[in-house]
Amino acid sequence: MKYFSLLILAALPMISCSGNDDAVTENIMPAEKQVYTFEYKNYTVQSISVYKGPSGQKTDPSESYLNTYWSTYQQPAWKKISLDLKNNSLQLISGTSSDVTYAVKIEKDSVFISENNEQTFAGIFSRSESSFTLKRSFRYIKKMPRDPNSALTISQKAVFGITGYQDIFGNNVFSSPSEMTANGDDILWSNIDYHYKNL
Numbered sequence: 445m446k447y448f449s450l451l452i453l454a455a456l457p458m459i460s461c462s463g464n465d466d467a468v469t470e471n472i473m474p475a476e477k478q479v480y481t482f483e484y485k486n487y488t489v490q491s492i493s494v495y496k497g498p499s500g501q502k503t504d505p506s507e508s509y510l511n512t513y514w515s516t517y518q519q520p521a522w523k524k525i526s527l528d529l530k531n532n533s534l535q536l537i538s539g540t541s542s543d544v545t546y547a548v549k550i551e552k553d554s555v556f557i558s559e560n561n562e563q564t565f566a567g568i569f570s571r572s573e574s575s576f577t578l579k580r581s582f583r584y585i586k587k588m589p590r591d592p593n594s595a596l597t598i599s600q601k602a603v604f605g606i607t608g609y610q611d612i613f614g615n616n617v618f619s620s621p622s623e624m625t626a627n628g629d630d631i632l633w634s635n636i637d638y639h640y641k642n643l
Contacts, residue, residue, distance in 0.1 A: 484522070485639050487520070487636055492505055492633075496629065500618075500620070517636060521536070522578075532549065546559065577637050580602055582602050588626040606635050
């Protein structure tokens, strides 16, 4: 009898543990990727807008027209992009001394860089497709002299983001196309997407 009691006591822990084998299953999630390195693949011209004096007439040129103003638009300045989600940074890599790093803020899939104390829209990050679309815009403005004492004004720059009508007229040399009254007055802006894929 004494042995029978000991046998029951010894078997109790085994019985109580045996039912729990399937109860605890650990869901091990893979670690979320924190650093993405993207390589340039191709580009898409989203829009080209042209206004010319003396009437401020809008024209819709073909893509080849862009070469007259921005001969390097088909190749981005940066061949690779590194996006560090842990440290909130975006590095644009050209392979030369012109590599640049920005602090970033990501809202949904939109990436904003800190530039000149402002948040500037720089592109779209797709985690599901492991891709990055860098948004670049080219702006060219030329205002002919209005009298012998005034100077020729030319502004030309490439910026991050998307340029629209409101970014050119009212904020710069001309308030509206109707002010482009001289032969040679010229405005062009173009929005281009540069597509990068994860390495």
